[in-house]
Amino acid sequence: MSENELLKPDAIESDDDDTVCLGESFFIDNNYELATFTFGSHVLHLLCLQSASTDFDLTGQLVWPGARLLNQYISNNVELLQGSSALELGSGVGVTGILCSRFCHKVVLTDHNDEVLKILNKNIELHKSSEDSNSCAALSAEKLEWGNSDQLDHILQKHPEGFDLILGADICFQQNSVPPLFDTVKQLLCLQGKERCRFILAYVSRSKMMDVMVTKEAIVHGLQINEVEGSRSVISNLEGVIYEITL
Ligand SMILES: C[S@@+](CC[C@H](N)C(=O)[O-])C[C@H]1O[C@@H](n2cnc3c(N)ncnc32)[C@H](O)[C@@H]1O
Incomplete structure (x- = not known):
């Protein structure tokens, strides 16, 4: 097998010629479809899948129930966001951050x-160019792995004034990622x-x-956690x- 064949991302044959290892891209479904989401009087058109692979954590390729819950809450309480800056964690296809861009002055997904x-950036571009964008916010996407201080510092260098709101929809589903998630949240909440x-x-339970x-x-990280009255559904x-989680 030539060197070029060995580097093929989708099918890599091992030395003994018996085993074929499949690269990550073999599992990736890119057949996104344009879907319409309505939250109160707000309509969004986004590219997403209807199901996703969890093997390589491609959960972010579709819209989760937590995003529907948060977006409904946001559309009923727009005054919470008006004129503020927001950073969203685990944005997926971007349905929450993009809705927020209608009310905030800046949103980083x-x-x-x-x-x-990749699909998040496509959706941001799609939204910016759409007739119904109504956006007043600067909207951008950044790579951020929870607990990765270098990536967070890089974002904060671009946005030294920090953020008024941190948002997360359906991002607590893997036990090992919850402590680093709260490390990042604490770092953001503690900004001067x-x-x-x-x-x-x-x-979503x-x-x-x-x-x-x-x-x-939340408590281990010294944070206060309160259920928003009337939000359980x-x-x-x-x-x-x-x-609502605060210092
Ligand atoms: C269940 S999906 C929710 C996506 C979106 N918020 C929604 O509700 O539709 C979880 C998202 O968190 C991202 N995610 C998972 N673990 C992460 C980690 N350790 N650091 C950063 N993002 C992570 C995934 O890539 C995915 O986009």
Whole structure:
């Protein structure tokens, strides 16, 4: 086998010629479809999938129930965002951050997955060029893996004034990523001059263990976690709730 064949990303044959290892791109479904989402009087058109692979954490290729919950909450409470700056964690295709751009003056959408960042950037461009964008915000995407201080510092160098709001929809689903998620949240909430910064988390319950872990990690990180009154609801047959997390 030539060197070029060895470097083929989708099918790599091992030395003994028996095993064929499949590269990550073999599993990637890029057949995005344009979908319409309505939240109150706000309509968004975004590219997304209807199902996703969890093998390489491509969960961000579609819109999750937590995003529907958070976007409904946002569309009913736009005064919370008006004129503020927001950073979203685990943005996926961007349905929450893009909705926020209708009310905020700046929104930075983030994700750790390069494939997800590609579709996120496409959706941002699509939104900017659409007739119904109505956007007043500067909208951008950045790579951010929770707990990665270098990546966060890079974002903060570009936005030294920090953010008024941190947002997260359906981002607590893997136990090992919850502590680094709260490390990043704490770092953002502690930024100088942003005493009133809040983390608004749309949490969808899929296991009792995760329910306990989210509250525990907030407390371990010295944060206050409060359920937003009236936000507990059933979404896609699961129980969801909005938490407001502060220093
Ligand atoms: C379940 S999806 C939710 C996507 C979107 N917020 C929604 O509700 O539709 C979780 C998102 O978090 C991202 N994510 C998972 N683990 C992460 C990590 N350790 N650091 C940064 N992003 C992560 C995934 O790439 C994905 O986009």
